[in-house]
Every structure is written in structure tokens, then in C-alpha cells.
Amino acid sequence: MKKLYSLIDKIYRRENLHEAFKAVKRNQGAPGVDGETVADFADEVDANIERLHVELKTNTYVPKPVRRVEIPKADGGTRPLGIPTVRDRVVQQAFVNVVEPYFDQDFHPSSYGYRKGRSQHQAVAKARMFMKKYELEYVVDMDLSRCFDTLNHDLLMEAVAERVSDGRVLRLVRQFLESGIMADGVFTATETGSPQGGVCSPLLSNIYLNRFDQRMKEKSIRIVRYADDILIFAGTKKKAGDYKALAVKVLEEELKLTVNREKTHLTSLEEGVSYLGFILRRNSTVIDPKRLRRFKGKVREITKRNQPTPMEYVIKKLNPVLRGWLNYYRIADIKMLLLELMKWIRRRLRMIRMKQWKTYKKMHKELRRKGIKHNGERMNVTLWKNSNVHIIHQLMPNAYFKEIGLMDMCSHEVGLLSGDKVAW
Numbered sequence: 001m002k003k004l005y006s007l008i009d010k011i012y013r014r015e016n017l018h019e020a021f022k023a024v025k026r027n028q029g030a031p032g033v034d035g036e037t038v039a040d041f042a043d044e045v046d047a048n049i050e051r052l053h054v055e056l057k058t059n060t061y062v063p064k065p066v067r068r069v070e071i072p073k074a075d076g077g078t079r080p081l082g083i084p085t086v087r088d089r090v091v092q093q094a095f096v097n098v099v100e101p102y103f104d105q106d107f108h109p110s111s112y113g114y115r116k117g118r119s120q121h122q123a124v125a126k127a128r129m130f131m132k133k134y135e136l137e138y139v140v141d142m143d144l145s146r147c148f149d150t151l152n153h154d155l156l157m158e159a160v161a162e163r164v165s166d167g168r169v170l171r172l173v174r175q176f177l178e179s180g181i182m183a184d185g186v187f188t189a190t191e192t193g194s195p196q197g198g199v200c201s202p203l204l205s206n207i208y209l210n211r212f213d214q215r216m217k218e219k220s221i222r223i224v225r226y227a228d229d230i231l232i233f234a235g236t237k238k239k240a241g242d243y244k245a246l247a248v249k250v251l252e253e254e255l256k257l258t259v260n261r262e263k264t265h266l267t268s269l270e271e272g273v274s275y276l277g278f279i280l281r282r283n284s285t286v287i288d289p290k291r292l293r294r295f296k297g298k299v300r301e302i303t304k305r306n307q308p309t310p311m312e313y314v315i316k317k318l319n320p321v322l323r324g325w326l327n328y329y330r331i332a333d334i335k336m337l338l339l340e341l342m343k344w345i346r347r348r349l350r351m352i353r354m355k356q357w358k359t360y361k362k363m364h365k366e367l368r369r370k371g372i373k374h375n376g377e378r379m380n381v382t383l384w385k386n387s388n389v390h391i392i393h394q395l396m397p398n399a400y401f402k403e404i405g406l407m408d409m410c411s412h413e414v415g416l417l418s419g420d421k422v423a424w
Contacts, residue, residue: 008168010098012056017049020093032085033067033182041086063088066195068183082195092199108213113227114202120276123226130222131269136233138240139273143263147228149193151208152256153177159207215250284333285417303348305355319407326409331416338409350396354381
């Protein structure tokens, strides 16, 4: 492995710092402990970049503590997120710009998290290939407890130093790690971990976990890893058990991480392997029911029936959710599911319009306006069951929703992993 010398001058180059700020600006994000926003930094970008250039060049740069916030998790808990200041995000991005390409070429081929040109879809496709093509049908689903927060600083610095010999760059990394946390006005030193939210944290976590990846590779054990989501593949249940024991030993004894024993388990293609929101089965790839419930919850929130909002506005708000969800889950076998989902979504939209009518009289007026014959039935337009009757479908057919711009998820190609054909 080639050692890297004299990197700090590449990091503090003005051109690199400007490129780093462009990346920070694209990602936006909240201000750190100093309250400075991305827009504030941009207002005096040349002066700010020059200041960082001089501080890094003269070895006087000192990062500020990260601002700690708690963000909600899908299971009802919270996840700590560390928000560095904008200036510190720029420096971290400048570091990543220079250092990442050197480390990335040595990473495990089945490591997919936070790497350019790699995705969760590719990780799922590789997992399915191992199980189907190589008949490694038994899987260890590893779960790490608070991985980002428990990275050992000394072990991480050793891993970085295997590649980097520039002492000033190593000092910079140590500064990132030990900048501390500010929460509710109280400062806490950081003795372990690289806070989620830091620009360099994904790279540092990959450098740290690469030791695990390579130990598995040395033993000819097939793995797929996306950040701290790890699958280990075996041809028999016994081998899977042996691999699990070895993995736990490497992760806990060598890397000083904590394996969640309750969530780490053995499974198989026959039972279904849950990974990155998908369930991989012998003849299909489907969506994890928990993710489907989460999606339907978002749709329900947008399509609450008691709202005076015009239909076009509701659809404008709904479409990005549908598009984002479909873009992620399009690799799964969801053709029939999409038919049911679109039927359900259109029914909820019809219910919004019905509730806005309030009484059957406005419905009759709408029927007359559209020239639709009816028997004058005094239907209760506030009942869910009535949103599925024939007369409502006549008033608001599927074509109506297409005309006003509702995205039809059924019109898109899905099932891209079917037959083990991968679209990348």
C-alpha cells in the first residue's frame, strides 16, 4: 500500500476550498453552534475561503464543537445528529475531496455505503446474486449498536495512518474527532465516535470498517456492507453460525464495536432476508412491510380528507413523495402492489373532494355540470365507503387525475431484479 505524503497543501488550496464550499452549498443544512448559515458564508465567500486557507496553511485552524440535535427514527426513538459549523463542513469536504480517492481504491468490492458510483440498489443486487447465483442461501444479518458513535479514535487514526503519512493531515483528522459536542449550551468532550452529520464521518467509518471487510475477504467469506448494514453469506447453516462467531469476534474484540445480539440473527433465502428496506426471497424481491406502512403513513398525512385545499395543490405535494418512493423501490417485484396503491391513493383523493362538497347537493350540481345522468340519490358524501361507488368514479375517473397531474406509479417499469437482471 502506497503511503501518502504532503497532502495538507492540496487540502488548503483555494481552488479545493471553493469546490468544497460548492458541495456544502448544494447540501445546504442547518447552521452549527455559531449560527452561521450557508447563505451567510456565501455572502463573503472569498474572505471566508481565504481565512480558512491561511488557518490551515499556518496550522492555526481549530474546529468548533458540533451542535447536537436528536432526529426521530421510524421506530419511535431518536438518533443523535451532529451539525458542524459551515466553515468546518467546508474544511471536512476539502479533506474528503483530496483523501477519499486514495482510500476508496482499497475498499472491499462489496462495500457500497457512501461511495461514489455505488448505491443501495447495487448492494441489494449483489446480495441477491450471492444467494441465487452462488447458492449461498444462509445469511447472517449483523446489527451494530450506535456504530458511528462508538468508533475508537486510536484505532481509526491507525487506519488512516496506514495510508497517510502527512502529520498535519493526521492532526486535522484528530481535531475533527475531538472537536466535542454542544447540546443545550453544555459542552461534552468526544472520546469516541465520529458524529453522524459530519461531512467526513461516512469516509472515516468506511476506513474504520474496512478492517472488518478485509478480514472477511482473507477468509473467503462473502459479505455485502452498506455503512453499518452488514450481510454475511454461507452455503450451510453451520457455516453461517461459524461466520457469525468470527464476525462478532472481529467487530467486538478487534474494532471495539458493539454487536446487538438481539437483532443480529441467522436467516435464509427461504425465510426471507431483510436488507435496506427490501425482503429478498427465493423467487421475488418485495418491500419490507415496515417501509410500506411508513410510506402509506406519509400519503395519509398529505391526503387528509378534512382539508379545504384544492386538488391540484394536494397532488403537487403528493407527487414528490410518490416519485421518491418509487425511484427507490422500483427494483422490487411490485407491479401488483402499485395497482393497489394507486387505486387506494385515488380513492383518498376522491374522498377529499367529497368532504369538500359537504352535502349531496354539490355533488348533484357537479353531475349536471358534467352532463352525467343520475337518479337524484341523496348519498352521504362524508362516508369512506361511498368514495368507491360508481357515480363517484364517473365524476372523478382515473383519467381526471391524470389530467390534473397525478403521477401514475403503474406507468413505470419495476421489478428490475427479476430473473437476476440488474439495471446497472
